[in-house]
Amino acid sequence: xxxxxxxxxxxxxxxxxQSENEPxxxxxxxxxxxxxxxxxxxxxxxxxxxxGYTNTGxxxxxxxxxxGTGTPEGMLRLADFRPIxxxxxVILVYPAGFQKNWNDGRPTTPNQLGINDVKFFSQLxxxxxxxxxxxxxxxxxxxISNGGFMxxxxxxxxxxxxxxxxxxxxxxxxxxxxxxxxPGVSVPALYIHGxxxxxxxxxxxxxxxxxxxxxxxxxxxEVIEKWVNLNGCSPNxxxxxxxxxxxxxxxxxxxxxxxxxxxxxxxxxxVQNGGHTWPQGYPYLSELIIGKTSQDMNAxxxxxDFFKKFDxx
Numbered sequence: 656x657x658x659x660x661x662x663x664x665x666x667x668x669x670x671x672x673q674s675e676n677e678p679x680x681x682x683x684x685x686x687x688x689x690x691x692x693x694x695x696x697x698x699x700x701x702x703x704x705x706x707g708y709t710n711t712g713x714x715x716x717x718x719x720x721x722x723g724t725g726t727p728e729g730m731l732r733l734a735d736f737r738p739i740x741x742x743x744x745v746i747l748v749y750p751a752g753f754q755k756n757w758n759d760g761r762p763t764t765p766n767q768l769g770i771n772d773v774k775f776f777s778q779l780x781x782x783x784x785x786x787x788x789x790x791x792x793x794x795x796x797x798x799i800s801n802g803g804f805m806x807x808x809x810x811x812x813x814x815x816x817x818x819x820x821x822x823x824x825x826x827x828x829x830x831x832x833x834x835x836x837x838p839g840v841s842v843p844a845l846y847i848h849g850x851x852x853x854x855x856x857x858x859x860x861x862x863x864x865x866x867x868x869x870x871x872x873x874x875x876x877e878v879i880e881k882w883v884n885l886n887g888c889s890p891n892x893x894x895x896x897x898x899x900x901x902x903x904x905x906x907x908x909x910x911x912x913x914x915x916x917x918x919x920x921x922x923x924x925x926v927q928n929g930g931h932t933w934p935q936g937y938p939y940l941s942e943l944i945i946g947k948t949s950q951d952m953n954a955x956x957x958x959x960d961f962f963k964k965f966d967x968x
Contacts, residue, residue: 682707684741688727691782693775696753700779701727703747704787705740713790716746716783717962718776720798720805722824723763723868724755733937734799734823739959746789750779752801759804760828761862761870772805773812780816792966797821797958799933800855801868804828807844807878814838818967821845821958824855824931826878829871833881840968841919844882845961847954848875849905849929853946879912879923886919888912901950905929917968922961924952 685704690697708714717740721730727749731737740747758765758772765772776796784791794817798806803825810820811832820842827833850857854864859874873881883890892910899906910923926934930946934954939945 691779693778698775700748700750705744713788714744714746715793716789718796719749720802722800722802727751733939734933734955736955757801757805759808760832761868763868793818795819795962799823800825808832810842811836811838814840814842819843819962819965823847823933824852826873829873833873841886841917843920843965845922847924849926851928851946852931854931882921883912886914888914888921897951903950905947905949907951
């Protein structure tokens with residue numbers, strides 16, 4: 656009998672040791688809709704906490720901005736960073752523009768109503784860094800179209816809180832934002848633009864396509880040159896043609912402009928024959944309306960690979 660008791664206690668002891676040595680189950684991802692009131696207006700956003708998120712480590716944060724008339728849920732479908740967030744442990748925020756648009760400097764509805772979106776992002780950043788385990792030196796902004804123009808504006812006017820920006824199918828408003836853009840610090844910037852974008856002209860100038868807010872914008876070449884000058888990068892880029900692996904009627908050329916002294920970069924991806932689209936993103940409208948979506952690179956992966964190299968100095 657005594658032998659049986661000792662044997663039982665040994666089994667319990669070994670079982671307890673095994674359970675102590677086993678890794679704890681990974682915390683499941685969490686996605687929720689939240690809001691913040693700025694200037695008396697309730698603003699909403701979708702927050703995604705990755706698998707394994709805990710309050711013990713500081714994680715990067717990516718703002719992902721929808722285009723005009725878009726929604727956070729629609730942008731999540733178009734540009735789904737969640738697999739990257741789970742793999743790399745990144746917090747995602749998909750914010751909602753006022754009446755589905757952003758005040759990017761062009762005559763959008765929020766612009767005409769005087770909505771201060773820079774203030775919204777500043778206060779949202781303060782709230783999030785107080786509420787979650789976020790590395791304040793690794794906060795980034797990306798977006799498409801109207802959201803891309805807004806990301807450009809944030810790079811100019813919120814450099815105190817952003818480490819880098821990435822812009823798809825957009826450039827920068829030409830008459831008010833670009834002339835005043837002087838962030839005072841290096842802001843690494845990446846731009847992806849299709850040469851036959853039917854809504855945001857690759858060559859810049861006046862936006863006259865139906866359904867756009869209008870206004871005047873820099874060309875892709877001009878916005879790259881602006882950030883190259885602002886960041887003190889060499890005007891002589893390293894040029895690479897990406898493999899045309901998809902054979903989908905598009906090709907992509909990458910230009911990387913670097914500053915050897917401070918590590919900053921400006922990167923241009925020109926999508927030949929590309930439309931108003933997010934490479935490898937969800938085709939949200941017919942190709943007849945928005946043009947071709949290149950399958951030669953995954954824009955989400957490219958943008959994250961760019962972002963993770965930089966932190967705010």
